[in-house]
Amino acid sequence: MIKGYTYILCCNDGSYYTGSTKDLEKRLSEHNNGTGANYTAKRLPVTLLYYEEYSRIDQAFYREKQLQGWSRKKKEALMSGASELLPGLAKKIYIKKNS
Template sequence: MYILRCADDSYYTGSTRNLLRRLEQHQSGKGANHTRKFGPVELIYYEEFTRIDWAFYREKQVQGWSRRKKEALINSRPVDLKQFAECQNLSHFKYKE
């Protein structure tokens, strides 16, 4: 599972069996539509898994995260990662008296 920073400062999250080959595809415009449109890209984070289905599951998990939560992961800030995982809505139980 990997995260790329695109030229427009957006993040792209993907998974692959061969990270170097996939990165070359993104850089050459043969990758995903997002990286083709907003390339070039920079690899800023990756995790290795022994099974591609585990990597794909993690990719889908991280894709659903906010930008701040992704940045906490990228920057190895576990305390922030936990904080950004909490519900921030005013209706959340921690805000009720």
């Protein structure tokens, strides 16, 4: 049984919003009513682009936080099914070595 969803919306200004919920249809309606989130309320209407299903809401919430840290290009690769591109789109962290 599905208990949680992680989703990506496209806002009217072309930006993406990532969230998680127990009820995807209800949450999408809330976003389009202007009661979903402050971010989306200022960028209506929104369109559902992508979602993932989870057996527990905490898993969906964890995935939401993961995706929120991703670049736009990496999210687009995920949504298009181009999973082979994801490692190359990961953010690189440079560590300065002591000389």
